[in-house]
Amino acid sequence: MELIVIAKPTILKEECNLINQLFEAGLQIFHLRKENVDEAAYRKIIEGISPEYHPRIALHHFHSLTDDYNIQRIHHTESFRKERDNGELLRNKIFSTSIHHLADIEQIQQYQYSFFGPVFNSLSKPGYRGVIPSDFRLEKQQAIPKIIALGGIGLAEIDQLKTMNFDGVALLGSIWNDPSLALTNFKKARAKCLAYAQNLTIQ
Incomplete structure (x- = not known):
């Protein structure tokens, strides 16, 4: 199970x-998404991250x-994907996107992976409620992009997402709501995801 961290919006x-x-x-993928931030601020953040990790930034x-x-x-947001020409996808990069309805899976097969959610009630956006039932299970074909669960995911929810058949999880609120616990929470989440991946390999 893959583990992705998304930046705090501010x-x-x-x-x-x-x-x-x-x-x-051990973080493999970090999504740099900032609301109402200009290009200069983006550059400052990127330059503050060690160059060896730049290939892992989306x-x-x-x-x-x-x-x-x-x-x-x-990363192409859902609105960007729907409004723009996807000619950019021809470039030699790794592309991801977001969907909020599973019916849209058929529209994103040119992407390597996609966020889907909110799966649970958001930890970072009060009132942003989950969209799937507790007994949900993702049924998907091997050919479609990996589907990464997003929204309201803490340590307790990772086990539940395994049974739902998601390819990975994206963390935001559980990392950034209390920065003093960010590293601890990440390490615990990573251990869970690694254990699940190892179990799949053994089977």
């Missing part, structure tokens, strides 16, 4: 140091910055 003090610590602890905005840094991942 600027956080000492954020880059914490992101570097998450990478050092940009939600200012995609042209991939040409200035060794960034290999680009």
Whole structure:
């Protein structure tokens, strides 16, 4: 089971140091998504992250910055995907997107993976409620992109997501709501995801 961390929507003090610590602890993919932040702020964040980790960053905005840094991942929001020409997908990058309805899976087969949610009630956006029942199980064909659960995911929910057949989880609120616990929570979540992946390998 893959584990992805999404940036806090607003600027956080000492954020880059914490992101570097998450990478050092084994984070494989970090989605840089900031609301109402300009390109200069994006550059400052990227430059505060060790260059060795730049290929693991996925940009939600200012995609042209991939040409200035060794960034290999680009994320298309749902609105971007629906409004723009996807000619950008021809570039030699790893592309991800987001969906909120499973019926949209057929529209995203050119992407490597997609977020789906909110699965549970959001931890970072009060009032943003989950959209799936507790007995949900994702039925999907092997050919479609990996589906990553997003929304309201803490340590207790990871086990439930395993039985729902998701390919991975994305953490936001459980990491950033209390930055002092970010590294601890990440390590615990990573251990759960690794144990699940190892069980799949053994089977």
